[in-house]
Amino acid sequence: MKNKEEKKATDAQKNRVNQEAAKAATRCNCSTESEDCGCDCKDGAKQCQGLIRFLPNTITITALCFGLSSIRFALCGKWEYAVLCIFASALLDMCDGKVARMISQSSAFGLEMDSLSDLVCFGVAPSIVLYLSSMNFLGKVGWGICMFFTVCCALRLARFNVSHAFAKPVPLLEKRYFMGVPAPAGAIIALFPLILSFETGNGNFASSEVVGAFLIVGGALMISTLRTFSSKMVEVTSGNAWVVLTAIALVVICLTTRLWLTLSFLIAVYILLIPAGAYSYKRELEEVCEDEKEAEEVADK
DSSP states (O other): OOOHHHHHHHHHHHHHHHHHHHHHSSOOOOOOOOOOOOOOSSOOOOHHHHHHHHHHHHHHHHHHHHHHHHHHHHHHOOOHHHHHHHHHHHOOOOHHHHHHHTTOOOHHHHHHHHHHHHHHIIHHHHHHHHHHGGGGGGGGHHHHHHHHHHOOOOHHHHHHHTTTTOOOOOOOOHHHHSSOHHHHHHHHHHHHHHHHHHHHGGGGGGGGHHHHHHHHHHHHHHHHHOEEEOOSSOOOOOTTTHHHHHHHHHHHHHHHHHHHHHHHHHHHHHHHHHHHHHHOOOOHHHHHHHHHHHHHHHHHH
């Protein structure tokens, strides 16, 4: 009897050891927290971390889907929805890069994906929307102007990719200013007459001549070397966070009450800030050059 009991105890102990070994085989054996091994972690932390890696590209793909949807709405003659989809793409485009840097997931793949998405959302989609709504009345000339805008957007994005192809230290002054207007801003400038027609109900704003002029101006600004203000100029700190949050709340309230009027006002303000940005950059560049010159003179002495 005693031998049977000892045998049962031994067998039970072996079963427990085998069960623990089986559980251990399914546990995560990653050597670092940043390594994505695809295993079934008990607390799910590494699985969540693996999913977060895809968040920036997911935002970019969502922006691309909005851009494609704007083309669909344009084909259906729903101009307001088409414009709103492009604005949604612009908002998401502002977020994907910031999210990637926040979670340290910036990559060459993300850069290329973002540029391809921008070309569709802010180069192709606005041209198709404006051609179908206004520019088709000018025939081949109208189509040529739309193609000019899209080509300018592609050239700007290519210039941006080339400048960021190699990791180079960027001076602080260059970080605070864009060279030309970014692709989303160029698209919004081109859409400005159509947005004004939504607010006023006056079709003259969306005439082929007016829309064509804004398409040319928007395209030229994208490929220009004119310096414009960057969002990096506004630094959110604990001291001014309440001011930024209040401003965002006011903008959201205005957008929900008078959408097209608010967008028209914001676009007009941005257009007026373009020459101000060029002047501000020129002044700061002169100050930097003077400081460097003084430093060289001191060093020579």
